[in-house]
Structure formats: structure tokens, C-alpha cells
Amino acid sequence: MTKYTFTEKQDTRSGFGAGLLELGRTNPKVVALCADLTGSLKMGDFKKEFPERFFQVGIAEANMMGLAAGMSINGLIPFTGTFANFSTGRVYDQIRQSIAYSEKNVKICASHAGVTLGEDGATHQILEDLGMMKMLPNMTVINPCDFNQTKAATIAIADHEGPVYLRFGRPKVPIFTPEDQKFEIGRAIRFTEGRDVSIFATGHLLWHAIEAEAKLADRGISAEVINIHTIKPLDRQAVLQSIAKTKCAVTAEEHQLNGGLGDSIAQLLAQNTPAPMEMVAVNDQFGESGKPAELMEKYGLSTNDIFEAVLKVLERK
Amino acid sequence: MDIGVQENQLSELKLKCNHIRQQIIKMVHHAQSGHIGGSLGATELVVSLYYHLMKHRPDDPLWPQRDRFVLSKGHCTPVLYAVLADLGYFPQEDLWTFRRPGSHLQGHPYQPKTPGVEATTGALGIGFSTALGMALVAKQRKEDHYYYVVCGDGEIQEGEIWEAAMFANKYKLDNVIAFVDRNYLQTDGNSEDIMPLDPLAPKWEAFGWSTFEIDGHDIGQIIETVTRARDCQGPVMIIANTVKGKGVSFMENAVGWHGGVPSQEDTDKALTELTNGA
Numbered sequence: 001m002t003k004y005t006f007t008e009k010q011d012t013r014s015g016f017g018a019g020l021l022e023l024g025r026t027n028p029k030v031v032a033l034c035a036d037l038t039g040s041l042k043m044g045d046f047k048k049e050f051p052e053r054f055f056q057v058g059i060a061e062a063n064m065m066g067l068a069a070g071m072s073i074n075g076l077i078p079f080t081g082t083f084a085n086f087s088t089g090r091v092y093d094q095i096r097q098s099i100a101y102s103e104k105n106v107k108i109c110a111s112h113a114g115v116t117l118g119e120d121g122a123t124h125q126i127l128e129d130l131g132m133m134k135m136l137p138n139m140t141v142i143n144p145c146d147f148n149q150t151k152a153a154t155i156a157i158a159d160h161e162g163p164v165y166l167r168f169g170r171p172k173v174p175i176f177t178p179e180d181q182k183f184e185i186g187r188a189i190r191f192t193e194g195r196d197v198s199i200f201a202t203g204h205l206l207w208h209a210i211e212a213e214a215k216l217a218d219r220g221i222s223a224e225v226i227n228i229h230t231i232k233p234l235d236r237q238a239v240l241q242s243i244a245k246t247k248c249a250v251t252a253e254e255h256q257l258n259g260g261l262g263d264s265i266a267q268l269l270a271q272n273t274p275a276p277m278e279m280v281a282v283n284d285q286f287g288e289s290g291k292p293a294e295l296m297e298k299y300g301l302s303t304n305d306i307f308e309a310v311l312k313v314l315e316r317k
Numbered sequence: 318m319d320i321g322v323q324e325n326q327l328s329e330l331k332l333k334c335n336h337i338r339q340q341i342i343k344m345v346h347h348a349q350s351g352h353i354g355g356s357l358g359a360t361e362l363v364v365s366l367y368y369h370l371m372k373h374r375p376d377d378p379l380w381p382q383r384d385r386f387v388l389s390k391g392h393c394t395p396v397l398y399a400v401l402a403d404l405g406y407f408p409q410e411d412l413w414t415f416r417r418p419g420s421h422l423q424g425h426p427y428q429p430k431t432p433g434v435e436a437t438t439g440a441l442g443i444g445f446s447t448a449l450g451m452a453l454v455a456k457q458r459k460e461d462h463y464y465y466v467v468c469g470d471g472e473i474q475e476g477e478i479w480e481a482a483m484f485a486n487k488y489k490l491d492n493v494i495a496f497v498d499r500n501y502l503q504t505d506g507n508s509e510d511i512m513p514l515d516p517l518a519p520k521w522e523a524f525g526w527s528t529f530e531i532d533g534h535d536i537g538q539i540i541e542t543v544t545r546a547r548d549c550q551g552p553v554m555i556i557a558n559t560v561k562g563k564g565v566s567f568m569e570n571a572v573g574w575h576g577g578v579p580s581q582e583d584t585d586k587a588l589t590e591l592t593n594g595a
Binding site for chain 1 (some may be wrong): 369427428429435436437438439440442443444445446448449450451452453454455457476477480481483484487488
């Protein structure tokens, strides 16, 4: 069985920046808009190489979303960049009406999602964004797990006609997926094959799920770790096939329990093949200031939380 | 200045406005839903643009060289749909499906489905940004056409409008000619009681826009001003003073006709007035 290791850590936002730069070189329709967070979003290289295709809109996110809709009407593929908090809740009406409902080819690229934003605290740590975005008809929702996957996802969404929400984060995290991967929207990736429990993880939690799998293996528990990088459309077949074998599930995400990946999988299982399930997510709380790793521990998003959730769900089988 | 409009053309445009107003009344009566007041008030603006000022092809709605019109005050679909149907963008009989299930004529404009509708609008403020995004692309490509936008005066209380205003100035969008439909009335009453907007022109000028102030029911003035606006550097805002409900005596300046629905009696009375006034 494959054992996953890493030699390097990098932030997923840098994966976005690298993907955007590559798109600049390969797809002349791609343009970028940013609301005064060029450095944070790692959009600087794109800006430098393609100044005429980069638009600094200032601290004015509502206008940015409306502009992006208009630019897509005239044939471009706009990528908007700001924090996840300001990419969703602040501009929900703009996205809902003029991008999702209006079926516009806009890519909403959202950094610093979740508690791993860290010290700035709850005002900026959005944990509700996946829920808000997945509720919108026509919206594709993607939450990649490391630098390489984020870069590949950024490149892939340019070829997908329609609105996309791409979520990534601030801290440096292990790089453990292949550099040359092709990202397939809506296609889950099985990282380890197992028979006792399915662990469905997204974003930063995937690495923790892989760590938990190793701990579980030491106890003789065989866990199937599946990366749900696309929250919507959910890879129903991959989830149901795994559950047919393991008969129980744990979900893991840096998001509220309400509205996240766990919700989506619970809905799918309840409608098809009810199975015991535990959810590793933030339990109806706001975050706070702190180091990313400290906060992941405190809010129940650690490797050990996944490990414990597996033990719990196995008892319910 | 030769504004290129003859007396007989003005008379024809006035007659067209009268016809469009009758269609507005009929549509809202038929649907028993819709926004009459703001539609009647914006009739001269929309008619002057579509029947005289704009280059466009109803039989080729996506003709790349066309001028674009965005109704940012999206609730005033009756005037837009009546004009688009009259011009042949879609069949006249579609007007009688307005606001009904299955119709492409939604309560607010829906760009993916309705020929001639350039942007989905309705939630106020967003259409303005969308128009600017379109205009930015056209300017960069050095395309030779204009983006005409109509905002409601109540609409410009939205913060997004001022975000967009700054943006248009920064990028010197000289292909944008916008209007504030200044009728002083919004859902809850007079704009100056609800959230004062005056003085309006200095606000836009402070944001870097050229401004004109006109009688929004004077077709000659609308045409002359737009013609002059095309020579301005940067974006232009035309403050068009209008009367909400214009053309039907009992609907004029009456807050209740923002979203009020006419009875059969109201409808007959309004159509009689308009017919006699034609």
C-alpha cells in the first residue's frame, strides 16, 4: 500500500498563484481582478507578467463581482481574488444574482479560508463559505488539499464553462500529491484502500486524514482515505462504492459542521444507503486568534480528532 | 449643434413613447404584478436610446458592434420588454407571459434567456458594476460602441454604486454613458426623507464623472445631451429629472404606483388618458 510522505511544505494560495501564472501564459482569455490583496493571494507574478490583464479594484468586493460578471459577458474568463470571507458572505447577493443565476463563467478564488487564517481571528476566519457556495445552483465548489492540487485545480477550472468557487488557505502545509497531476473536477481521489471505514476529507484536513490512517493501521484498522476536493458536484459514485465496502464514514473538513462536506455526504447516504457517520468539523462556533496549528487542535480538526472519530464510528457499525 | 433629430422624428418618438406606455399598463394589468411607476417615468430615456441613439440589430441581438443597454434598475422590466418586443427582439405575444411560470420574461431581466437583455439585474447596484465590466473589456479591445446604463435614484443609495463610480474613473471608461432616473420617489417615500441624495451632480463630479442635468421627458434634450456626452473624456452621468408614473395623471408622483397593480377600472382610465394624449 502507498505510504504518503512529504519533503516540502507550501501554502495552497501559492499553488493558486502558480496556476494563475501558467494560465496567463496559456489562455489569453484569463484575466484577474483583486481587491487589494495581491500579495496575500500570490497574484503578483501574474500581475507583473500580464499587467494589462490584471485589474486592481481596490477594497470594493461587491463591485469586483459585478465587474467580473460583465467581463465574462464580453468573453473573458475572470478570476477574482480576495479572502474567502470577502469572496462569499460579503458579496453573496452579487454572486447569487449576477454569476450563479446568470450562469457566468467567473472563477471566485478565495484564500485564507478557515481557522488556519490564524492570528487575525474570527472576523476573517470564514467557516461557512462552502455551505453558502454549494447552496447556489450552477456553482461548482472546489477545496484542494495541497500546493500541487491547488495549482492543478486552478488550471482546470479555466476549461470548465460556468461559475466556480475555489477555496484555499494561508499556512504552509505538506505537499504530497503529484506535481504533474491532472485535476478532474468532480472526481474523488482514493488515497488509501481500506475495508473498515471510509474517511472523506477535503482541503487541509486531507493530510491529517492520511496521518490518522497510519495510526489506525498500527491498531489493525483499515481505513480508506478519499479526497473529496470537489464539494459540488459531489462524486456520489465514489462515496457510495466505498461505503458499500466499509459500511461507515468519517468526514473531515475545516468548516462548520452545518453546511459543509459532512452535510453533503450525510444527505447522500441518508437517501441511498444509511450508514453510521461521524463528522470532524467546527461545531457551530466562531474561531479566534491563534496559531493555525493551535486552532486546529482547539477546534477539533486534528489528526487525533479524525482518529477518535473513526474509533467512535466503528463502535456504531 | 446638429443633434441629428428632425421635428418629424421627435413627433414619431413621442408617439412611440405613448404606445410603449400603453403596453406597460397592459402588461402589468395582465400579469397583475410589476412596476408601473418607474417604467412610465423612464419611457423617454429608453425609447430615445433604442429608437434613435443606439446602433443595434433586433434580428441579430448579439451583433458584436451593437451599443449595449443595461437596465440596472431591473424592476422596470415593463418598459424594457415593451420596447424589445416592439422592435422585434421577441414576439409581441410574449409580453402576455410576463411574470408567469415558464416565461423568458422574468420579473427582473434575465440575460441568459431573453434576446436583447444584456445583463441580469434586479438586486440594485450590481447591474451598474456589470455594465462597467463589459465596458472595460470593450475599451481595452478598442471597440467602437457605447454602454448605456439606467440607474434608479433610490438605487444609488447602494454602496456598490460608489465603488463602481470610483472604478469607472480610475479606468477612464469613456464608453459609458449612464443615467440616474431622478424621480425622488422610492418604495418607502421621498428619497430626500429616506436617504438624501442631493446635491447629486457634485457627488458624481467628485467621483470623476462628467455630468449633465436634463428633463428626462424631453426627447430632444435627451438626444442632444447623449450626443454631447460622447465627446466627454471618461464616464458620463446624466441626471435625468423625471416624474414617476409619467403620462397617467393618477399615477404621477404617487408612491403607491411603485409596485401597485392596476384594477380593470384603473387600466381603462389610464389607457383612455394615454389614447387621448397621443
